[in-house]
Amino acid sequence: MSVEIKIGKREKAYELLQADAQKILKLIGVQMDNLTMPQCPLYEEVLDTQMFGLSREIDFAVRLGVVRADEGKELLSSLERQVSALHEASTRK
């Protein structure tokens, strides 16, 4: 596969996954602003569902060979870190 094409597909795949991760972060942020208590089951359910969806996208991208496994793992754990930071900040309010 010529280098430019490979990078094109890789870059696009990675950008799509990063954009999806940002959407989840924004969704969780909005949820937290509107929630009286962040332990609310709905919040957990939305978060779990979205994280599951993103992890399936990442797994697919890795199996397709357009994203490296370590890149995918880092994307997910960085999102998890950001979400728990958001969560902590909201419980300190």
Place this chain on the structure above:
Amino acid sequence: MSVEIKIGKREKAYELLQADAQKILKLIGVQMDNLTMPQCPLYEEVLDTQMFGLSREIDFAVRLGVVRADEGKELLSSLERQVSALHEASTRK
């Protein structure tokens, strides 16, 4: 993108999604064999979760440009048809 490479990536993406669809069908089949009553909430939950996961993979593949939207839609509806046929067969047992 040279034709062979494009087809290579497209074919691989489609094959991965088809294989994932077959895994869900098999999983649901096994569930049904072991379930006393197919209306059991666990069965519905497993099915919903797996279908949601596959739909996110398909959506990602379409946005990445490695699977056409109509192909993705057909893959999902064909799986839905097969699952409901399985479901009907198990309720007639």
